Amino acid sequence: MTLETTATGARGRLERITDGVMGAANVVATLWILGLMVLIVADILGREAMGHPIAGVPEMVKYSIVGIVFLQVAHTHRKGEMIRSDGILSWLRRRWPRAGMTLDLLAQLCGAGFALTLAWAVWPKAMRAYARGEMEGVQGHFTLPVWPFLLLIVLGSVLLAASFLLTALDTLNAKKDG
Template sequence: MSDETNLDSVVDAPPARRGGGPFALAANALAAIGTVWIFLMMLVIVADVAGRNLFDAPITGVAEVCARSVVAIVFLQIASAVLAGRMTRADFLIRPVSRRFPGLTRVMEALFALAGVAVYVAILLAAWPDTAEAWRSGEYFGVQGVFTIPTLPFRAIIVIGAGFAALAYLIAAAASLLRDRTLPA
């Protein structure tokens, strides 16, 4: 029983959860901004629904801003989730392997994290040209004369969030490989 608990602690422990540090502080600050953004978005949606139903006066642009906001919020919160070990993973595969081969588990976690690095670097590289173009051209979305908002902040958040996520996964990969090789007592 105690061996199972010790092995479970190897599998369950987030590989990158090692105190704070400036990067973790920045990632958590981005996540906090995303959380506040969710709250504000909920208030605006409620105000829009109330305005529509009670006063026949909707708030212009709520649907457009909220649609873009969901993506931005996800990218603000990804790095913090990675560092805290809260990203989804295949426990059905990792747990049986960890019971027999804890070292292999660390390698599997590192490979998963390196795949995460590759995915978020690819997202960053794919999003960068559109972000640069939005900067140069003053691109906006919405209907001119009715409601418009610049796309640059939303595009920049995707680039920044993808960069932070890639670095967080890189930290997680290193932490997985460098994790103490002995089981806790």
Template sequence: MSESQHTQREPLALRILDGVTQGLNVAGSTLILLLMVLVGIDVAGRNLFGNPVSGVPELVTLSIVAIVFLQIPAALRQGRMTQSDAFLGWLTRAHPMVGHALATLFDLIAIAVIWVIVWTTWPIFTRAWERGEFIGALGDFTAPVWPVKLILIIGGTALILQFAARVWRRYR
């Protein structure tokens, strides 16, 4: 059965999750492209005109976290997460039920860890939103920090759902 036929047989919720995950991945890639252009303009301005673009280091700092959380759910879905699976692969081949149970345990632990990150980021996000927290220097360049906190919550939630979907797909 082809991948597209296999995907069409999945529940609508999983297809929507995969679409949202792909959208987040595209947003992360777009952000990388925009940062590359911005850094290029900054370097050119600095070297050719002696006038750098204000706020580039701050935007790069904020964007790194955003890019990770935008793209990590797609990395998990596409099986591109860095992991050492030699033992787990051997165990799954030798004892499929035990291997699947251990992989599921790892996924559940990952869900718990990411949940803690999302849960503890929520009050940080709301505080940054309410207080108008920013990065940068007044009079030169400022950028709000709440969008990155929101991206962390959205990306983390998508990652949790992708881990849960992986467990579901394992046993379907």
């Protein structure tokens, strides 16, 4: 077994694990969306039919949107479904393939850097919110802890960085092959 085969095998395992975690996060977010839909309908029915809305639905929806986005963003990027304008990149790849691949590699590495910077910036806030027991909502009416949503931002950002790095490796391999 050569060093290249070992590296490819380890990378393949890393990709399968990372893709599995991203896929699981995507499924959790999708189920979360379905749960929110049920909650919102129940809140409307409670409000209109019985005169008693469900406490805290606006707060739950507000924070859920953030959690859902960060649970799904890495999977979206990894599947190549992230919105991006690549008109210049496509033109560059046709005209000067190496320059296009280099620009794509740079973009992927910048994306990984930005995602890791976000995770690094939010991590202390999540730990502080947990230590202080920070809550959102109206005391005595409805409150929910803030730290789980901050941790989802960190998790989603780390997964997004992994997706950017794996895509950068794919770009490097395409550059070597091409």
